[in-house]
Amino acid sequence: MRDLPHGILSGLIVETEAYVIGDAAGHAYRGMTPRNRSLFLERGHAYVYLAYGISYMLNVSSETPGIGAGVLIRALEPLEGIPIMKLNRGVERVRDLARGPGRLAAALRIDRRLDGLDLCRKGPLWLGRRGDPSRKIGRSIRIGITRDADRLLRFYLCDSPFVSGPRSLNMR
DNA sequence: AGTGCGATTGACT
DNA sequence: GTCAATCGCACTA
Numbered sequence: 001m002r003d004l005p006h007g008i009l010s011g012l013i014v015e016t017e018a019y020v021i022g023d024a025a026g027h028a029y030r031g032m033t034p035r036n037r038s039l040f041l042e043r044g045h046a047y048v049y050l051a052y053g054i055s056y057m058l059n060v061s062s063e064t065p066g067i068g069a070g071v072l073i074r075a076l077e078p079l080e081g082i083p084i085m086k087l088n089r090g091v092e093r094v095r096d097l098a099r100g101p102g103r104l105a106a107a108l109r110i111d112r113r114l115d116g117l118d119l120c121r122k123g124p125l126w127l128g129r130r131g132d133p134s135r136k137i138g139r140s141i142r143i144g145i146t147r148d149a150d151r152l153l154r155f156y157l158c159d160s161p162f163v164s165g166p167r168s169l170n171m172r
Numbered sequence: 173a174g175t176g177c178g179a180t181t182g183a184c185t
Numbered sequence: 186g187t188c189a190a191t192c193g194c195a196c197t198a
Contacts, residue, residue: 017179025179035194053191055180072179102180112193144179 055102
């Protein structure tokens, strides 16, 4: 859920990637730095960083304080505030509004100012419960990384058209 | 102080 | 399918 001056935006998370303890692909792997310190907060805090100088990535810290791990939120099925998301993204097609981590952040106007925010409390950005536990969840290798590339730590809703990535990865 | 490089995207052949 | 854009930051010296 995202609370903006223009209104409330929300969506269903349909795709994530885990960056676990001791994971060479994770930003926390080489210890705490000014950029990644939010990964070391109590689980449920936002870690936002800029990738390729172009796109912001939203992560949720996933361990107890001082450990350093998180989950990248890769795609959303837009639910509320779709007209505002279209303005934020400059595209009309609902499927393209938040399909991919950079697009998701753009649709929700997420940037480094939200870094470190507690996502378990209602605020400018927070997490709710909307999922249907009976929907089938697939897993695959993670997208766009080089180290620890073989681990099956990407998760997505099999039947959702709002999932990113090559179709060959979305069949399991 | 200088350098190299992405947890991507959008435009183009 | 290929490829450039773009910049904060981690690393080296």
